[in-house]
Amino acid sequence: MKKLILLFGIFLFGMQSSFSQDGDFILGVNVGLPVGDVEDISNFNVGADIGYLFGLAEIVKVGPTAGYMHFFGADGDDEGVEWEVDDFQFIPVGAAGRVDLGFLVVGLDLGYAIGVNDGNDGGFFYRPKAGFSLAMLNIIASYTNINVEDNFSVGTFNVGLEFGL
Incomplete structure (x- = not known):
């Protein structure tokens, strides 16, 4: 895990050096409510993202992004049987x-x-976003879906902030 974070830091530093005049770093934070397959095993999630966006056109920007998502496990009682799900991360x-x-x-x-956690293989993810721009700050609503297995996905509705750095 530490090696992955270090490699990502080196990658971002290298990108900042190569594109320092051509793009913008963005930092995002969000909170969300799990939906679908995970709504019974997680109460809520938090996340953070960092990326580097460079302009393709006047209004279009693209670039790499990476982040961290932490889902807090739920617990419950079904007909006298207590259960608890550990937190899981991506x-x-x-x-x-x-x-x-x-x-x-x-x-x-x-x-x-x-x-990140044991038994969690990860999967393809997509996150459509929409929000309001307030100069260097965007208020964002998004939906995240991670296809973990053929019949199981991790979905969440999020609200958050994106800061231009």
Whole structure:
């Protein structure tokens, strides 16, 4: 895990050096409510993302992104049988795209979410986003889906902030 974080840091530092005049770093934080297959085993999730977006056109930006998602496990009691699910985590790594329409921002992140905890293999993820732009700050609503297995996916509705650095 530490090696992965170090490699990602070196990657971002290298990108900042190569594209320092051509793009923008973004930092995002969010909270969410799990839906679908995981709504019974997780109460909520938190996440953070960092990326580097460079302009393709006046209103279109693309670039690499990575982050961290932490899902808090639920517990319960079914007919006298108590159960508890451990927290689980992902590191999504992929590509981000944004279209800035002035006060409105829409985007999509695509990639692979690496499972961090034992027994979590990760899977393909996608995250459509929409929000309001307030200069260097975007208020974002998004939906994240990670296809962990053929018949199981991790989905969550999120709200958060993206900061331009």
